[in-house]
Amino acid sequence: MTDRITLDITRRGFLGTALGGAAALAAGPSWAAAKTLNILSHKVHETVLGTGDGDLMKEWKARNDTDLVFTTFDSNPLQDRLFREASLPSTDYGVGYIIDNRPTADIAKLFALLDDFLKSAPIENYDDIAPGLREAMTVGGKTIGIPVRHATGGLFYNEALLEEAGISAPPTTLEELIEQAKKLTFTAKDGTPVTGMIMASDLAVFPVSFARAFGGDYITKDFKLLPKPEAMEKALGVMANMFKDGALPRSYATTKNDDQVTWMQQGRAAFTMITFARYKQFNDPANSKFPGKIKAVQFPKSKSYDGEMSAVTESWGMSIPANFADKELAWSYIREVSSPRVTLGMAKNGNGPVRVSTYADAEFAAASPVAAAEAKALATARGAFPPFPEAARAQQLFLEDVQLAVLGRKTPAEAVENMVKRITPLLPA
């Protein structure tokens, strides 16, 4: 018996095997499709299209003999990469997913104009896509993207905590929300210290929603800064009072989006404002102490304001880099993904549906308890601010003053005055 295992291989044999293997790999498997469409997106865009038997693009792939290859990044890196790819003399990426507050006039030049495609090979029932979302994908009246996903904000509340505090229904006005948030700043039966409401301090969504509840805004579509300054003052005043009364966390200045989720899941906060899409995560039994108890309504407006309040939304669109050669193939993909069938399929997989008709689907509505509230909010929703080159810097300055006002270091009037002084020079002429 030998204690050594030997492998007899000659140099010629090794070389032949290696070359043969390399050739086989280089040739690729025989079942590969003739074409490949490379797509730059967030992972969630790929996930909602499904896989295997649930692959919503299976027929399209077979019909076009094309494989889809997704390159995925987180949102901001994705936008950077997309713009960089589109700036090259040519790119292999046929479709890029773009966020609605990014395409400035200069950025728009990097992408193919889609109006001609919409005429020559129209998208099925295009008018069914929410008008606000379609408009967000136009620059100077020209379409550069087709909406594919939206994330619209709503007010989430923990029903169990409301019941514990003797509150029978969620708020219908901003004043009720503030009152309930104060009442819900207490120690729960299980000993958990509860804060009335939690909101991230590094996003414009929150002060903008409070300002809209009073009929104001941050920057309008036509670049008017603080169209009703008194509404923003009221909004900051309300938020500052909530902080003073302990109805916002002491850690407000460092609170992030993810804290909102974990605090709600743990029952450490009774209210938060976040996209309706988070419903599933809030109520996931594996991660939440209150599965099925965290519900959502539209963010309420002040009883002192009679007008219509727009919820804040962020949407994604599909665009074609202008430097991509096979634009017909890319457009074919976009048409398919935008179809009512795929839109509904993606919605069932957790995508914020851009078509109004999707919300009417009985199966979808039954599976998503927040669908009705989301549909209502979406009908009039628009972005927190329009895209312009200095938007990020302007948001930073805006949030600095918001934070100082909420923490009580500035009066709301001083904060608003400072916003006007510092942000006005950054707006497009």
Next chain:
Amino acid sequence: MRNSRLITGAGKAVAVAALLVWSLLPIAFIVMSSLKPGRDIFAVPTVYVFTPTFQHYASLWTRWGQFFDGLLNSTVITAGATALAVVASTCAGYVYSRNSGRFHDASVMFLIVVRLIPPIVVTLPLFPIVNAIGLNDTHVVLMVLYATFFVSLGTVLMRTFIDQIPRELDEAAEIDGAGRFTILRRVIVPLAAPGIIAVAVFVVVFAWNEFLFAFIFTATNAKTAPLVISEMLGSMDGVDWGILFAASTVQLAPVLLFVVLMNRYLVAGLTAGATKG
């Protein structure tokens, strides 16, 4: 006198303990969180006693398969970059150790200055060039970039190390008929092994964790594990912390193990030349 020694000893112990807590606490938090049920990760009050679950690791495998592709890519790139940097640094260190002159001194200074340039300065202009020569999204581009960034530090380190090897050994080998390359291979490399390992540890840790270059120059084929972890953090459907901590633990383990195993050589390599002269 004895009291003074006791106080000094206690002070040192406290300092070491504080340092250990400072360094190990985040790692312990990550590893423990990866084993906790999801709802206990951020529970208030903190849950210290729990039944460990491997559910997050199973979910990592089923839902983030690309993370494991990323690990494979990270391994290939780290190995390639380390080999490249070690070979180049050793050769360059040998040349700088055994030769001197105005040009050599100036070029050493140049190496150090190049190392001081922030990576982002060279990264973005490189993107169209790398794209034009077809190296985008390949393992090779990251291997070369990582090695390039560490050759300067590696060369200086290796020069210090090789300086300690008596030149008489080179001369003896020369008398026996050895050429420069043979001397390097047969005499210098075996004696400079701790220095080589120190350089390798630096490159491995850097290449394994690097994000910026990988983010700019890869897409799918050469995407590394840190990029996939960053995607988990930016998930639009919300972060699944259990999976994220499981991925972080898997990402952390090999490099931690490698550094612990190489610790002895690392200290020897870094202190080389400290008592010279």
